[in-house]
Amino acid sequence: xxxxxxxxxxxxxxxxxxxxxxxxxxxxxxxxxxxxxxxxxxxxxxxxxxxxxxxxxxxxxxxxxxxxxxxxxxxxxxxxxxxxxxxxxxxxxxxxxxxxxxxxxxxxxxxxxxxxxxxxxxxxxxxxxxxxxxxxxxxxxxxxxxxxxxxxxxxxxxxxxxxxxxxxxxxxxxxxxxxxxxxxxxxxxxxxxxxxxxxxxxxxxxxxxxxxxxxxxxxxxxxxxxxxxxxxxxxxxxxxxxxxxxxxxxxxxxxxxxxxxxxxxxxxxxxxxxxxxxxxxxxxxxxxxxxxxxxxxxxxxxxxxxxxxxxxxxxxxxxxxxxxxxxxxxxxxxxxxx
Amino acid sequence: xxxxxxxxxxxxxxxxxxxxxxxxxxxxxxxxxxxxxxxxxxxxxxxxxxxxxxxxxxxxxxxxxxxxxxxxxxxxxxxxxxxxxxxxxxxxxxxxxxxxxxxxxxxxxxxxxxxxxxxxxxxxxxxxxxxxxxxxxxxxxxxxxxxxxxxxxxxxxxxxxxxxxxxxxxxxxxxxxxxxxxxxxxxxxxxxxxxxxxxxxxxxxxxxxxxxxxxxxxxxxxxxxxxxxxxxxxxxxxxxxxxxxxxxxxxxxxxxxxxxxxxxxxxxxxxxxxxxxxxxxxxxxxxxxxxxxxxxxxxxxxxxxxxxxxxxxxxxxxxxxxxxxxxxxxxxxxxxxxxxxxxxxxxxxxxxxxxxxxxxxxxxxxxxxxxxxxxxxxxxxxxxxxxxxxxxxxxxxxxxxxxxxxxxxxxxxxxxxxxxxxxxxxxxxxxxxxxxxxxxx
Numbered sequence: 088x089x090x091x092x093x094x095x096x097x098x099x100x101x102x103x104x105x106x107x108x109x110x111x112x113x114x115x116x117x118x119x120x121x122x123x124x125x126x127x128x129x130x131x132x133x134x135x136x137x138x139x140x141x142x143x144x145x146x147x148x149x150x151x152x153x154x155x156x157x158x159x160x161x162x163x164x165x166x167x168x169x170x171x172x173x174x175x176x177x178x179x180x181x182x183x184x185x186x187x188x189x190x191x192x193x194x195x196x197x198x199x200x201x202x203x204x205x206x207x208x209x210x211x212x213x214x215x216x217x218x219x220x221x222x223x224x225x226x227x228x229x230x231x232x233x234x235x236x237x238x239x240x241x242x243x244x245x246x247x248x249x250x251x252x253x254x255x256x257x258x259x260x261x262x263x264x265x266x267x268x269x270x271x272x273x274x275x276x277x278x279x280x281x282x283x284x285x286x287x288x289x290x291x292x293x294x295x296x297x298x299x300x301x302x303x304x305x306x307x308x309x310x311x312x313x314x315x316x317x318x319x320x321x322x323x324x325x326x327x328x329x330x331x332x333x334x335x336x337x338x339x340x341x342x343x344x345x346x347x348x349x350x351x352x353x354x355x356x357x358x359x360x361x362x363x364x365x366x367x368x369x370x371x372x373x374x375x376x377x378x379x380x381x382x383x384x385x386x387x388x389x390x391x392x393x394x395x396x397x398x399x400x401x402x403x404x405x406x407x408x409x410x411x412x413x414x415x416x417x418x419x420x421x422x423x424x425x
Numbered sequence: 426x427x428x429x430x431x432x433x434x435x436x437x438x439x440x441x442x443x444x445x446x447x448x449x450x451x452x453x454x455x456x457x458x459x460x461x462x463x464x465x466x467x468x469x470x471x472x473x474x475x476x477x478x479x480x481x482x483x484x485x486x487x488x489x490x491x492x493x494x495x496x497x498x499x500x501x502x503x504x505x506x507x508x509x510x511x512x513x514x515x516x517x518x519x520x521x522x523x524x525x526x527x528x529x530x531x532x533x534x535x536x537x538x539x540x541x542x543x544x545x546x547x548x549x550x551x552x553x554x555x556x557x558x559x560x561x562x563x564x565x566x567x568x569x570x571x572x573x574x575x576x577x578x579x580x581x582x583x584x585x586x587x588x589x590x591x592x593x594x595x596x597x598x599x600x601x602x603x604x605x606x607x608x609x610x611x612x613x614x615x616x617x618x619x620x621x622x623x624x625x626x627x628x629x630x631x632x633x634x635x636x637x638x639x640x641x642x643x644x645x646x647x648x649x650x651x652x653x654x655x656x657x658x659x660x661x662x663x664x665x666x667x668x669x670x671x672x673x674x675x676x677x678x679x680x681x682x683x684x685x686x687x688x689x690x691x692x693x694x695x696x697x698x699x700x701x702x703x704x705x706x707x708x709x710x711x712x713x714x715x716x717x718x719x720x721x722x723x724x725x726x727x728x729x730x731x732x733x734x735x736x737x738x739x740x741x742x743x744x745x746x747x748x749x750x751x752x753x754x755x756x757x758x759x760x761x762x763x764x765x766x767x768x769x770x771x772x773x774x775x776x777x778x779x780x781x782x783x784x785x786x787x788x789x790x791x792x793x794x795x796x797x798x799x800x801x802x803x804x805x806x807x808x809x810x811x812x813x814x815x816x817x818x819x820x821x822x823x824x825x826x827x828x829x830x831x832x833x834x835x836x837x838x839x840x841x842x843x844x845x846x847x848x849x850x851x852x853x854x855x856x857x858x859x860x861x862x863x864x865x866x
Contacts, residue, residue, distance in 0.1 A: 163506035387518060395525065
């Protein structure tokens with residue numbers, strides 16, 4: 088196996104882990120105005136992801152950095168083509184991050200309300216736009232010899248929007264299941280109920296996505312060539328069922344599995360393309376025409392294999408240390424630092 | 426304006442804005458870590474209150490540094506697609522490594538620090554802020570290895586129509602980058618020290634929480650004075666690197682037009698770029714520039730006239746920024762030295778002039794650091810990678826003027842608002858002082 092293939096896999100893994108981890112942060116942000124009642128519950132929603140969102144977001148920075156290092160052409164084409172959409176994603180993520188970090192730095196109700204709307208708007212916009220962007224990547228970007236021919240509105244085609252809605256619902260379910268286990272009292276029970284309702288909305292959208300993918304994209308070609316790969320979308324379905332049938336941590340892990348396998352389904356279907364062209368396959372950005380030199384990829388592989396496992400260990404450790412659920416009825420010592 | 430100009434403006438604006446917050450993160454994280462360590466060692470509750478007060482200011486600043494950093498990770502691809510394609514093989518690696526080695530540590534352990542007060546032992550908790558501090562400086566290492574490569578590209582060959590990495594060791598051991606790291610990090614530590622000294626001075630002058638702020642001041646002054654000395658030394662070393670590897674930048678920094686041996690250092694000068702000479706220069710120190718630039722009083726210093734006009738950086742901006750930075754650096758070192766002396770002798774309350782100086786100096790390290798980046802980046806022009814790729818050849822080709830104009834306007838408005846909110850929070854919390862000590866403690 089050559090290094091370009093290894094890096095295609097790692098590229099997929101980085102995006103997948105990012106969506107699984109930030110998925111529940113973004114989901115919690117979208118849910119906050121609907122299921123939290125009163126300041127102490129709104130605070131609890133923010134505090135439940137407070138220690139983790141930043142570390143989760145670094146998976147995005149690493150995915151971006153790895154795209155740059157391993158597939159510079161893909162990095163250049165992806166971000167300059169999707170310029171305006173990406174700008175909106177950045178603005179949304181900045182709003183979400185600042186809202187979480189600054190909401191508790193002032194006591195006023197208006198202050199906190201304002202940051203909570205930024206928290207909601209940023210989370211919802213980022214979730215939707217990530218889905219729209221990946222939907223368009225799955226179905227192909229209008230690329231030819233002269234470059235990119237799309238526009239911001241052109242991204243809002245039916246398949247792009249469908250993927251956007253799919254991401255929003257996946258993250259909502261994931262976020263609701265997170266809040267069910269990481270908060271306590273009435274808030275936790277309300278989150279568990281919300282997860283069940285949102286799951287009912289997710290199922291038809293997920294089915295529609297799997298069906299539309301057959302028409303709007305060439306993703307299934309790889310699966311028809313290697314039917315064993317169908318295991319991946321099947322695992323997504325299993326995760327979806329598990330997130331409804333199980334409860335507590337297991338349900339949350341199942342929704343994480345769903346997000347991971349949906350992302351993986353798309354990325355496996357792309358191979359060997361990173362950014363397929365919808366105009367002419369000759370202009371697709373592939374691992375062959377976008378990869379860095381074997382030397383660079385080898386260095387990056389060593390770095391990834393040495394350090395990513397360490398990162399996973401200490402991130403898991405931080406989840407363990409801070410495993411206690413946030414109880415809205417009990418203000419805790421940590422609020423002092425805020 | 427065209428896409429190139431707008432993209433340059435946008436990169437300058439977003440990078441400069443990001444770097445309003447980063448230096449304080451670098452400097453203040455170490456000071457907070459020192460305070461918490463003293464609390465663990467002595468059990469003195471005053472150190473704990475110091476950790477929490479300065480820690481809160483640290484977090485208000487840290488938030489903006491983190492979120493504005495996301496922009497920078499993606500902006501190379503957004504506005505500088507041609508650059509990204511051409512040098513990504515070697516330039517992308519330090520960026521990806523920075524995220525993997527430093528950002529993960531920083532972001533995970535800051536979460537543990539904020540939320541782990543009652544979950545971790547006192548020692549382990551103090552260790553988490555040290556991890557944050559070390560990871561912050563580690564991230565500076567990797568981003569400056571990337572920037573240093575743009576200043577002095579090494580370890581690559583031109584192959585397949587791009588710059589491909591052939592020697593990772595050369596990238597990592599690039600002496601230019603390390604000079605830059607030392608200078609950037611030490612100036613950031615100096616800024617952190619002035620931040621603590623300025624706010625402490627204000628409170629000491631009002632006799633509020635006297636012991637609290639005298640102790641804070643003393644720690645910051647000792648740290649700041651050492652950082653200042655390191656800033657000057659690494660600055661002098663950086664100038665040698667510039668002289669060796671970027672002759673056009675050095676000539677613009679010093680206003681040297683004609684190549685000559687045993688060049689004097691003019692304490693006063695004013696360039697006249699249109700006439701290719703200095704309209705005024707005086708107080709020349711014989712052989713001073715040759716000595717500073719090459720450690721040899723007889724060495725030759727290259728003048729700007731040896732290069733065609735379109736290969737020279739904008740002279741006035743580079744020259745004035747450099748001279749301004751150096752003057753501020755000297756002034757801040759002097760103030761830091763006096764502050765260190767006076768606080769060691771416990772004479773702070775009886776030196777209102779020094780307290781005022783410490784307070785009014787607060788904007789100066791910010792200004793000096795911004796000027797330093799102007800020297801570094803404007804002085805590199807017309808190159809985006811020195812000697813290898815012109816800035817005008819690095820810009821994205823698929824962008825329209827309207828797109829970049831809109832994004833630049835968006836960033837300006839958005840960042841402007843964030844800056845105002847953050848400044849308000851810092852100002853308010855700094856004035857308010859620490860929360861009162863718990864009764865009976």
